[in-house]
Amino acid sequence: TAHSARAKLLSQGLQLKELETLVRERRHAIEAEAAAVAVAMDAAKRGDPLPPPPRAPPPCSFWLAGACERGVNCKFYHDLAVPQRDACKVEAERRDALLAQEVHTAHAAAMLGRIKPCRRALKRAARLVKDAA
Numbered sequence: 378t379a380h381s382a383r384a385k386l387l388s389q390g391l392q393l394k395e396l397e398t399l400v401r402e403r404r405h406a407i408e409a410e411a412a413a414v415a416v417a418m419d420a421a422k423r424g425d426p427l428p429p430p431p432r433a434p435p436p437c438s439f440w441l442a443g444a445c446e447r448g449v450n451c452k453f454y455h456d457l458a459v460p461q462r463d464a465c466k467v468e469a470e471r472r473d474a475l476l477a478q479e480v481h482t483a484h485a486a487a488m489l490g491r492i493k494p495c496r497r498a499l500k501r502a503a504r505l506v507k508d509a510a
Contacts (some may be wrong), residue, residue, distance in 0.1 A: 415455045
């Protein structure tokens with residue numbers, strides 16, 4: 378992904394602060410998206426689906442069918458309560474991208490002799506690997 382490529386470049390340039398900020402922002406974005414999906418799914422299970430946001434584009438027919446290939450680049454509305462066939466694959470790709478970013482962070486920290494940030498990044502990477510198993 379673009380975030381992983383940016384993380385790699387920041388790592389190669391030993392831009393540790395910017396790299397840590399990028400990884401932190403990605404982690405928070407992924408957590409926020411997971412929370413939004415959980416809220417939408419709970420509302421749908423209760424029979425009270427969330428309405429689309431104001432001025433939302435028309436619904437994506439591919440998303441409604443369970444597989445929109447465009448993802449965030451799609452111009453149409455994606456109802457988070459609609460389960461997707463490739464949800465496991467997408468989640469694995471996100472986890473792998475975040476894992477790569479954590480490894481880049483650890484590498485840059487090690488090259489700069491910053492042991493604590495290196496260890497923190499490696500611990501987060503180990504958790505991601507454990508979660509994948």
